[in-house]
Amino acid sequence: MKKLRMISRIFLLICLTAVFTANAQLNLSEKIPVDSKVKIGKLSNGLTYYIRQNAKPEKKVELRLVVNAGSILEDNDQLGLAHFTEHMAFNGTKNFKKNELVNFLQSIGVDFGADLNAYTGFDETVYILPIPLSDPNNFTKGLQILQDWAGGVSFEGKQIDDERGIILEESRLGKGAEDRMFRKIYPKQYAGSKYAQRLPIGKDSLLKTFKHSAIKRFYADWYRPNLMAVMVVGDIDVSATEKLIQQYFGGLKNPANPRPRTFATVPARTQHDGIVVTDKEATNFTVELNYSTVKTQPELTIGDYRKSSIVKSLFTSMLNQRMNELAQSSNPPFSFAGGNFGSYARGHEAFNGFAVPGPKGPDTALLAMLTEIERIKKFGFTQSELERAKKQQLASIERSYNNRDKTESSVLVEEYIRNFLQQEPIPGIETEFNYKNSLMPGVQLAEVNALANELKKNEKLFVSVQGPEKSNFTLPNKDKLIASIQTAANSPLKAYEEKAIASSLLEKTPAAGQLVSEKKNDALDITELIYSNGTRVIIKNTNFKQDEIILTGFKKGGINGYGINDKQSAAYATAAIQQMGIGAFSPVDLRKFLSGKIANASVGLNALSTRVSGNSSIKDMETMFQLMYLNFTQIRKDESLFNSWKEKTKSQIQFLMSDPTTAFIDTVYKVMYGDNPLAPSAVPTAADFDQINLNRAMEIFKEQTNDASDYTFIMVGNVDVNTVKPLLATYIGGLPSKGTKGAFKDNGVRILPGQKDLKFYKGKEPKSFIFNVYSGNIAYSESLALHTEMLSEILNIKIIEELREKIGGIYGGGINGSVSKYPYEGYTMALQLPCGPENVDKLTTAANAEIEKIKQQGPEQKDLDKVKKSLLEKYAVNSKDNRYWSNVLQGIYFSENDPERVLNYTKIVNEVSIEDIRKAAGLVLNNSNIIHAVLYPEK
Template sequence: MAHPKTSPLRFILFAALLFLYCGSLQAQGKLSQKLPVDPNVKIGKLANGLTYYIRKNQRPEKKVELRLVVNAGSILEDDDQQGLAHFTEHMAFNGSRNFKKNDLVSFLQTIGVEFGADLNAYTSFDETVYILPIPTEKKENVEKGFQILEDWASTVAFEGSEIDKERGVVLEESRLGKGAQERMQKVYLPKLLEGSKYANRLPIGKDDILKTFKSDAIKRFYKDWYRPDLMAVVVVGDLDVTEAENYIKAHFTKLKNPTKQRPRTDIPVPGRKQSEAVVVTDKEATNHLIQIYYSTQKAPVETTVNDYRTSMVRSLFTRMLSQRLQELTQTANPPFIFGGSSQGGFVRGYEAYTSYAVLGKGGVEPAIAAVAQENERARKFGFTPAELDRTKKTMMKTMERAYNERDKTESETLTQEYIDNFLEKEPIPGIETEYTYYQEYLNGISLDEVNQYAAKTIPPAGASKLVVLTGPEKADFKLPSSDELLALTENASKAEVKPYEEKAIASSLMEKTPTPGTIISEKENKELGLTELSLSNHVKVILKPTDFKNDQVIFAGTRFGGQYLYPAEDRDNAEFASTVVTQMGVDQFSPTDLRKVLAGKNASVAPRIGTISESINGQSSAADVETLLQLTNLYFTKPRKDDELFQSFVAKQQAMYQNMAADPQFTFQDSVFHILYRNHAWSPRVPKVETFSRINEQRALEIYKERFGDATGFTFVLVGAFDIAKIKPLIATYLGSLPATGKTYTFKDVGLRPVKGPMTKEVKKGTEQKSLIRLFWNGEAPYSDSEQLKLQALIEVLNIKLIESLREELSGVYGGGMFGNLNKFPYNNYSIGASFPCGPENVDKLVKAAWAEIDKIKANGPTEADLNKVKETWKQQYEVNIKDNNFWARQIIQSIEYGSDATNVLSYEKRISALTVKDIKDTANKYLDAKNYVQVVLNPEK
């Protein structure tokens, strides 16, 4: 029998289907592949089980970030050890085999590593991480860095006298956390973590144990859990990989695990069986907060490419729901001040769906209704194509920027990725691979897929939950009982909802391009790499193209003017004018509309009216400089009036501040301002509810237009990844077209001066046994850059001595220190302050000790060694800053405002090297006058 002829069309269709089928199999095969590990990082494991991660990275140059990661935290403490995981972290800085008490911190300061700012550590429920950045110019310093890690890992001394000294420091850290939030947390946390050990293992521990534990308890914790099989060493920076690996092997191979190991098991968090609500109040609480916690579940671990793709779906869902909730705050009577919902991490290995809202003036019911109904709307109807499209663009832009900066990523950022990989198995495929995944999969994620994820993820009405309401005892709305709160939540979830309605907006920022101005002159400063343009509208633009980042442009603009030009009765309008405008938007765009029209772009600007100047600051990616300049033009030419958004702003601010006076810190700061400035009309202040009632929308907008409606005298600065030839036409178009009259702008001195001392005041507020010491030295003094440098050096030297005395010797503080500046405007003056949180019983002792350190400097100057520590720290900071776009923008703006020589930035190292002990001694005697100071102390009411 003859075979029938095959139709050519049937053959083509068959071939096409076969191709699609094979392509589908290929795609499924790729999605099932295991996620790769970034080839740029070397991961190894020693025979004793210690894991290590090494990556060579030259951002910043001549510096390496070292981390010791211990997979042990407070959750592993025995009952008699509560707080000792954290205490162990403290003791690591208080003596080991190779570093005696204070030797460690002192050595690191000599090589430019600052305690607290650079050298640090933290302890959580599940881990302890030690942070150690080391300059790499000298090999012996790198060697010592690894020696420090080894000592932390294996030879912490735990000397009895040092334990006793450190008790005071840790108790002071514990004291800092005490207050309304801590008291309320103690009530609802056991319910939130019911059935789990986490409920009773807060890292700070229990004060009674911290005061009385025996040394064998902390040594037992260290012996049990500080062992190589629970540790990782992370090395990222300007160091050869082989060299780093050799250091790790030399220092950590010899570490041994205990013969009898306690098992490091995951701690379970049982799922919630039934719904419950709890209302917790405190008279010092400042805001009402609703939190809804649904039942916990095991968190998925990302191991395959498909898992990574699923994480994109989750991110799309989270972002879209977050934006919907944000939009609700842009109404005349917002249901809450801010809120959110997401599926996310709970404690290690577990996640939960949670919602929260900070309540507005309307109280509990509208907030719960809004959050619950937005959840239900997304669960039932999902999202719109426009929402998905915008969010995809935004996510892709974020990934593109990370990819573009892949060779300029800071070492510190990379270390965190490797820490998360060790502790929680977070994947580290590398930015190149992640960017490829985004290109391959993001656009292919369908709306139906995201909506199915929402329907599956958002718990339905009736799902088991814990509803927590916390806040002040007194308020202008009635608080429900626990039963009423739960009923409100359940009923809100059952309310009928309609699909989300998408509002149509313009597709571009500007309907019409402005008529360009002209560049009338161009001046080059080759020494600093600057090009200065003078525009036809009396505006100057300073350009500094750099290669510090591949995809970053920093923008700033400034001019004298400001709030002080207005009468005191206009203060509220002037002070909040720029904030009001940013809340209302520009041209036809509300803030929500701006976010939508800017989807897929990275550009932002914010105007500000200060006391003696007006300014504008922003940033963008390299590709979005035009958008950045368009936004700037609109903020100058088309601020938007929106009655509803203005009312929304006022309502939210009043709700935020209505109970703020209950907070002792708030009351204290308010009192400090009154004491220092004797109720001057322009005294610094903390806002009150009535402050926002006095803002007049029309007058605030008028003031804004007066400050920004004329660009005469503005100098704009752009620093970053751009080409001068390409950016000049954009500058002429968007900055050269700004309106300008040519008038002269300056500022006004309103006569605001702090009181003269000596003066000592006490403020009594609060129920906790917490005090706060504030010291101030103020006066008139001529400004100069060299004098500013001397004053900063004095403050840094004193901070070294105050840490040694008040913390290490007296065990009276956990943190605090001195700060200060010379100021040129509105008048030449100096302002120095000191702040020390402490126990009431230690106030007099600490004040006396602080003055003793000041008097030593005034009498003898600092030691050469301490001054050199400051110089070396500044040198290390400068080497990083000099390759930072933000730093350059600040320096250029400051040189404009202060009329100083911008080239001073190049002689910085020479100028700090020239500082002498005598300079610091003379500076201390000039400014720290024992006859002209103000001391204000916050003490508890009882």
């Protein structure tokens, strides 16, 4: 084994030496090439196209229409109409009348919202259309849809007026404390710029009253081929696709006198500024600081790439590690903090810092953030910090390179969108891997530290604080915020000091256990190993990703076995342990140790089991196992870190009940469970954390992890059974064992039977929320579980058709549910409909009518067929995914699911009948146990 590793390392060294030698003399002024795998062209009308053949996933293609126009281009009578135009693309086009487009896409397995979607930003509008290629005709239909969006939207008057309600419901969803505070801060943050006046959602008053001609004018002005790109990435033929693009989009014409596509600017700030905004419904404090915005240039040369994609990212990575270290200290100034370079404004950039204050309040958080930035300005980073950041970047790009032939089309197409809109380079992963491995070693600490000088050039800051009206501390005013900037600049500082950490995770290697049984399951293509300590390992070797290992594990038991006195100690045992570290490592030290490694593993308790979760690259697989072993055997006690985490968490959750929807859901849960003290809590309280006994929490965790017998571990990925056996024998076979069996525990918690109506009044905004919960006991079967899943999806189709498109009473919402086998056989279905108060009764009646119809008559065949197609298309993709198989195998070994149902999934889905769904609806939507709860605004 060691000899094989040595040969592998020598081979890797030779390869990397070749890479470095070949690129040692990179010409930094040379232009960054475009990946040869992507075909980029331009039609005579100016439309740009990107085509890339990519077979991950198979028989699927990702289509995008990208319009280089968004809300920034709206006229004063068009505020919100860039976004409204996006909606109208789904409401009737040249070749698809209203609903026909969505109906067709659903019929081929594309889900509205989840798959089919679009978004509008300040500077762009992007239409997202994934198309399954199980029928080759789907591809040309998809291109026809893109063609219609690009030049054939109907804008019928009735459809425009009907859509107003849906758009206003989308606007309503965003209203609340966060939105109210944002709308006070954002105009000052972008003062003097058009960006301050063009939020994509627009203004409700205009959305209700705009003339039809205004939205048609926006479409005519800006939806033109010389501002568009069509992107096709998937399991297609490039040459044939290029001809189809010419056929479908070559006839689009630009206006005779096109309006110039202008770009808004953001003026540099000339003085410090600040604002403090509070709201009685706010749930947390946040602090943000923004340096003055500067204009940026696209990355065109290798030198540009080195400066931005390497040097600047190293600077940001190290700064955020510093902030994380402060947040995870025993006396943290904030709960979380970080920084980045970015801006809402295209072509502009600013350094931004943000923090979530802890118990000491926003003053302390702001001063600590400013002080750490000052420390970096004065002293820079250390060589050790730089080396760790380099290792991490190189490890990340290496994994992407190793998986280069398994990259999903949806990932690639996002890169091409950024290339078209922002000129982000797309040299391809092979070239980028070479660049990073060639350029990274030459990056010096001095030049990374020099980036802090850029901050000194743009030191006119805008500082904002937002949060609840009432708190335990006195809030600063604008003058005090600005004064903090000078206080930090003048504070006496010491350079950051590195602390020595252990050089290995384990002090000694565990004594290996014995392999006592090995058998192969050819049907599932898995190998099952049994070790002498009673552990079982299931291995499924796949080639879905070249460099991915997924590790999961479980033992039946969990926190349901603990009574009311242990409730909080058991519930938060996992979180508490994770805050204190493992072995000789605090969380900060562990993060430093793992720099350059792609490996993680954790162990946690839930209601019914203890769970193992991990993943790694192939070369770091042993590190993953060592981390897992430490979680089982060497949890670490650090009372100061535990108390720090507890107080930070209490400060973050103390205002949660100020939010109307949160308070509503909390009340519904209490009513549902009759205030049962063992029932799950919808919203944690500060008192919950005061009830955690650290010693007891650690004891509970150890009770669930100190006996490995009857644990099942599942490995899925590019893993060879014979190669991994020594690691399994050591780190799984070597776990301590006492021979006890795991078992499910039913603690008796149930939703109370009967029918209940609840009205809850809270909130300034005219917002309501309908929340119906159906529940009860039921005989479990995997068939019923599938039928219930399909029932939910069928009802969601009807909710879109009736409640959204016909009534116009919702933007989003739906029903979901499941049938459970453990700890008792039962079902839960939940209907959620955010809406306006004036529509509560109408929507409740409409939803109930759809539910009753499906209980009495079953679904329409066309809707059942849509759901079948959707499930089968998802299965075709998921069956080539490691995490999917990890979940499937957990179901087989944890819940005793029938493996034949996985192997015959297509046949089983196709055999589901209208009567099957009707019967399922009668069982899980029978109204015998239902809570009908509605949130209303304050009277």
